[in-house]
Amino acid sequence: MNKNVAITALVSAAVIAIFAGAILSLNTNNANIAPSNNIFTGISTPTITIDCMNLNPSANLTGCDLHGNNLFNKDLHSANLSHANLAGANLTETNLAGANLSYIDLRGVIFQAANLTDTNFTGANVSSVIFIATELTSVNFSHANLSHATFTFSSLHFTNLSYADLSHAQLILAHLSHANLTNANLSHANLFGARLGSVNLAGADLSDANLNGCTGYDNCTDTPVWTSPIQ
Numbered sequence: 001m002n003k004n005v006a007i008t009a010l011v012s013a014a015v016i017a018i019f020a021g022a023i024l025s026l027n028t029n030n031a032n033i034a035p036s037n038n039i040f041t042g043i044s045t046p047t048i049t050i051d052c053m054n055l056n057p058s059a060n061l062t063g064c065d066l067h068g069n070n071l072f073n074k075d076l077h078s079a080n081l082s083h084a085n086l087a088g089a090n091l092t093e094t095n096l097a098g099a100n101l102s103y104i105d106l107r108g109v110i111f112q113a114a115n116l117t118d119t120n121f122t123g124a125n126v127s128s129v130i131f132i133a134t135e136l137t138s139v140n141f142s143h144a145n146l147s148h149a150t151f152t153f154s155s156l157h158f159t160n161l162s163y164a165d166l167s168h169a170q171l172i173l174a175h176l177s178h179a180n181l182t183n184a185n186l187s188h189a190n191l192f193g194a195r196l197g198s199v200n201l202a203g204a205d206l207s208d209a210n211l212n213g214c215t216g217y218d219n220c221t222d223t224p225v226w227t228s229p230i231q
Contacts, residue, residue, distance in 0.1 A: 050062055050063070050064065052064035052065070052066065055071065055074055055076060056075070056076070056079075057075055057076065057077050057078055057079065058077075058078045058079060059076065059079045059080070060079075060080050061076075061079055061080060061081045061084055062080050062081070062082050062083060062084065063082075063083045063084055064081070064084045064085070065084070065085045066084060066085065066086050066089060067085045067086060067087040067088055067089060067105070068087070068088045068089060069086070069089045069090070070089070070090045071086075071089055071090060071091050071094050072090050072091075072092050072093060072094070073092070073093045073094065074094050074095070075094075075095045076094060076095060076096050076099055077095045077096065077097040077098050077099060077115075078097070078098040078099060079096070079099045079100070080099070080100045081099060081100060081101050081104055082100050082101070082102045082103055082104065083102075083103050083104065084101075084104050084105070085104070085105045086104060086105065086106050086109060087105045087106065087107045087108055087109070088107070088108045088109065089106075089109055090109075090110070091109055091110070091111050091114050092110065092111070092112045092113065092114065093112065093113050093114060094111075094114045094115075095114070095115045096114060096115065096116050096119050097115045097116065097117045097118060097119065098117070098118045098119065099116075099119050099120070100119075100120045101119055101120060101121050101124055102120050102121065102122040102123055102124060103122070103123045103124060103125075104121070104124045104125070105124075105125045106124060106125060106126045106129050107125055107126075107127055107128055107129070108128055108129070109126075109129050109130070110129070110130045110132070111129065111130065111131045111132070111134045112130075112132045112133070112134070113132070113133055113134065114131075114134055114135075115135055116134060116135060116136050116139055117135055117136075117137050117138060117139070118137075118138050118139065119136075119139050119140070120139075120140045121139060121140060121141045121142075121144045122140055122141075122142050122143060122144065123142075123143045123144060124141075124144045124145070125144075125145045126141070126144050126145060126146050126149055127145050127146065127147045127148055127149065128147075128148045128149060129146070129149045129150070130149070130150045131149065131150060131151045131152070131154045132150070132152055132153065132154070133152075133153045133154060134151075134154045134155070135154075135155050136151075136154055136155055136156045136159055137155055137156070137157055137158055137159065138158045138159065138160075139156070139159045139160070140159075140160045141159060141160060141161045141164045142160050142161070142162050142163055142164065143162075143163045143164065144161075144164045144165070145164075145165050146161075146164050146165055146166045146169055147165045147166065147167045147168055147169065147185075148167075148168045148169065149166070149169045149170070150169070150170040151169065151170065151171045151172075151174045152170060152171075152172050152173060152174070153172075153173055153174070154174050154175070155174075155175045156174055156175060156176045156179050157175050157176065157177045157178050157179060158178045158179065159176070159179045159180070160179075160180045161179055161180060161181045161184050162180050162181065162182040162183060162184060163182070163183050163184065164181075164184045164185070165184075165185045166181075166184055166185055166186045166189050167185050167186070167187045167188055167189065168187075168188045168189065169186070169189045169190070170189075170190045171189055171190060171191045171194050172190055172191075172192050172193055172194070173192070173193040173194065174191075174194045174195070175194075175195045176194055176195060176196050176199050177195050177196070177197040177198055177199065177216065178197070178198045178199065179199050179200070180199075180200045181199055181200060181201050181204045182200050182201075182202050182203055182204065183202070183203040183204060184201075184204045184205070185204075185205045186204055186205055186206050186209050187205050187206070187207045187208055187209065188207075188208045188209065189206075189209045189210070190209075190210045191209055191210055191211050191214050192210050192211075192212050192213050192214065193212075193213040193214060194214040194215075195214070195215055195216055196214055196215065196216040196217040196220065197215065197216030198216070199216065199217065201217070206219070
């Protein structure tokens, strides 16, 4: 009887060892497969490689640190620069039309004659940025930090500036017709000579803003001395 029990126990131990080995082998194989394919859900999860030196149209530059880089005359239209750092970069004559610049850091950047048509700046940090004679038609600046930014002679018509912080911004002779400034902060902003026809200023804060010489808004005063070169 004891002999039979011993044999049974020995067989059971062997079966358990074989079964454990099979599970270990299965787990090892799954570990190799998991990064590219989930065998339980069937959902493929390919690895995305971001090349921060790929400074070309439609490039994926998400999260790249490009601060201080010289991007003069670069063509980056439709590129994805979301969450990237371009603080202090040279973006003179850079083509960023249709690019995604949401939540990007652009502090201290100078945009001179750059193409930013249809660019997305949602939630971006654009404080103290200088836009000189820059095309900003239909750009999305919603919830962006534009405090102390300069937009001299720039075109912002049909631009979305809702909930943007434009406090202390320089908007001298800027073209803002049909822009959306709903709930924007324009306190202490300089709107001298700005064109404000058909602008939506519902809920906007214009406390201590300079409205001398602007047109298209009831509170504008005087007559603009110059005319913006961008029509």
